[in-house]
Amino acid sequence: MNFSELFWDSFKNLSVNKLRTGLAALGIVIGIGSVIGLISLGQGSQLSVQSQIESLGANLLTVSPGAPSSGAVRGAVGGGTTLTNGDAAAIAASPQVTTIQNVSPELSRRSQVTTGAANTNTQVIGVEPDYQSVHKVEIAAGSFISQRDVDSLAKVAVVGPQVMSDLFGDGSNPIGQSIRINNQSFTIVGETVSKGGSGFQNQDDIIFVPLSTAQKTVYGADYLSSIALEAKSQEVMTEAENQVGYLLLSRHKLSDPAQADFRIFSQADILNTAASVTGAFTSMLSGIAAISLLVGGIGIMNIMLMSVTERTREIGLRKALGAKKKTITQQFLTESVILTFAGGLFGIVLGMIISLILSKVTGIPFVLAPSSIILAFGVSVGIGILFGWYPANRAANLQPIEALRYE
Amino acid sequence: MALHIMSNEPTIQVKNLAKVYKMDGVETVALTDVSFKINKGEFVAIMGPSGSGKSTLMHILGALDLPTAGTYLLDGQNVGKLSDDALAEIRNRKIGFVFQAFNLLPRTTALENVMLPMAYAGLPKNERQNSAQKFLEMVGLKDRMDHTSNQLSGGQQQRVAIARALSLNPSIILADEPTGNIASAQAEEIMDIFQKLNEEGHTIVMITHEPDIAEHAERIIHIRDGRLVEDALNHK
Incomplete structure (x- = not known):
């Protein structure tokens, strides 16, 4: 058969x-x-x-503070206060760091944000102008945070579309509107283009303010929650990671990389x-x-x-x-x-x-x-x-x- | 196999055949010391009341079951010493079964039923089809070839079964109460076919308990309580 x-x-x-x-x-x-x-x-x-993740910016390296340690007690990674504006400036200025083209120091907190009628809890990030190119932020209306805003501790804010619709409803013109962050009044000077997505970090539910304002006026902090770095190309990512790592180790007077009080993630790490x-x-x-x-x-x-x-x-x-x-x-x-x-x-x-x-x-x-x-x-x-x-x-x-x- | 062509060798030769069933430690004797020979071309009826052991004998002759003791030579080959697959080949090539309950495959046409043993023998499809048609014609079912078994009467089903038994030109045709489930008019037709096959030279061994059916045979073997009690020619 x-x-x-x-x-x-x-x-x-x-x-x-x-x-x-x-x-x-x-x-x-x-x-x-x-x-x-x-x-x-x-x-x-x-x-x-x-x-x-790719839309957040290619060639991106993120430096986060390591776990704060006081004696034998070790806290959570990212909660430390070891990264300073000086670190960011040093990375930008150091002749040993040849592979980084943009440096974005950041201070990020969740805060209650209110208008007269509405309020929302959202991510507030203190940034410098380089943030825009490092993170590929596009502006839908108005403009992004400028160097003059940072220098003058201006109380201005750039908002994400999600925050806009939460606070003012859809379709309203944001420019010139006033919002309160931690009970301090800010004027909206720009709105970002939606990046879409609702993944682990919503890029639309976000408010940008000048870094100096965030540190001195709003939160009273003299440290950074992260430094974002844009490498010159995808190929030099590992080299950039090493250069920045050695620079920060010597700045923090640490000889053993195992004791580093900061961590460097590449986009590839996050992707993996x-x-x-x-x-x-x-x-x-x-x-x-x-x-x-x-x-x-x-x-x-x-x-x-x-x-x-x-x-x-x-x-x-x-x-x-x-x-x-x-x-x-x-x-x-x-x-x-x-x-x-x-x-x-x-x-x-x-x-x-x-x-x-x-x-x-x-x-x-x-x-x-x-x-x-x-x-x-x-x-x-x-x-x-x-x-x-x-x-x-x-x-x-x-x-x-x-x-x-x-x- | 070579012995097959020696004309003086009997087709069936059983010697001191015995069969004992063991069930739950209890032994039941079904056959004791049965010996006989059947030559090529004979038409033999095996008779006996129910429980006499004639069905057991038929199973052993059909290579469906093995004897406990004694020898069974079919065409000179000792059937008692074969593997399951070798027995399957014996049943396929050398024995043509005709059962009381017809045992055709359900939902399958007469033609396909007759083709089945030839498929197991590995014949190519068109060859199977041609011989199946030939044998169905021979038993008078030329116009019923595409009927499935449940569309045929008892007598017609049994004729399909006979065509199936003939399909590989076996050494013996083994019929177990072939007319037991058939109305008497049709039973006569079946017996006529057997007689005709016998005249053409086929060896036929038929088990029955009906004397008038056994009358068609030329030799009758009587079995009682597992023993052969009479083996005589039937003078018609």
Whole structure:
């Protein structure tokens, strides 16, 4: 019997009890569907995180203060006060640092911001003009913080579109409006273009003020929460990281890099971290979905065992007419593989529909790698063989005489 | 296999055949010391009341079951010492079964049913189709080839089964109560076919408990309590 005959024979046997066949395959449909859906969703969110991080500015290095340590007590990373304006100025001025083209010292805090009628809690960042080029900020109306604003401790603010709509509603003209940050009045001089995205850091829910104003007038702090650096190119990122690191170590009078009271992240680091987080999340969800595949496989085995019992007489007859063990095994394995393959096919379609709908709802781009489709087919065929093996062997090992007697 | 062509060798040769079933530690003796020979071209009926062991004998002759003791030579080959797959090949090539319950595959056409043993023998599809058509014609079902088994009467189903049994030109045709489930008018037609096949040279071994069916055979073997009690020619 050749393969196409075996196929049509099995197909005919499966179509005898369509409801049962359908229900058995449904387990595989749901299992493969959820795995495909989740993998696609994971790949989509990875892509969106990636493009979002890239939109924050390529060639970006961020220096954060290390954990503040006083004696044996060590605080959280980023909470320190060890980065100063002097550090930022030194990076910009040092002849040893040849790979950095822009330096942006920043002081970032969450603050309550109010107008006469509305209030919101948002990110307030004290910045210098270089911030705009380092972080690729585009201005929709008015202008960004200028050097004169910084020099004169001006109480001016540039707001993100999200803050605008929270405080004034959509479509109003922001320029010249007045807001209060920590009970001090600021005049809005510009609004940024939306960067979109709602990832881990919303670039639209943000207020920029001059760094000097933030440090001296609003928060009374003489340190920085971070220094953002723009390297000259992607290729010199590692070199830039080293140059800045050695400069800061010597400025902070530290000889051992292990004791550094600051940390330098590159965009690549953040990208990798984000990718590994979404990757871990995806594989965890896919793992859960894989369990439903396992349950589906057990369903297939159950149905095949039932079918073997039901067709005991038929198996006995086939053996009486000369079918060898191998022939019977082949027949039942073909049936279970057809079942799971068809289940896999519908599952892939279902998974694509699920991830298409989810991407429409969440705005995550729709991605489906051909490798995951191939994987899904492979897995469904594998399940058919794995869970069809025992029933098929049970059929093959039936004694023809017992099988023929079976009523 | 070479012995097959030696004309003086009997087709079936059983010697001191015994079969004991063990179930839950209890031994049941089904056959004791049965010996006989059947030559090529004979038409033999094996008779006996139910529980006499005639079904057990038929299973052993059909290579569906192995004897506990004694030897069974089919065409000179010792069937008692073969593996499952070798037995499957014997059943496929050398034995044509005709069962009481017809045992056709459901939802399958007469033609496909007859083609099945030839498929297991590995014959190419068109060859299978041609011989299946030939044998169905021979049993008078030329215009019923595409009917599925449930569209056929009992007698017609049994004729399909006979065509299936003939399909690989076996050494013996083994019929187990072939008319047991068939109305008597049609039963006569079935017996006519067997008689015709016998006249053409086929060796036929038929198990039955009905004396008037056994009358069609030229030799009758009587089994009682697992023993061969009478083996005589039937003078018609």
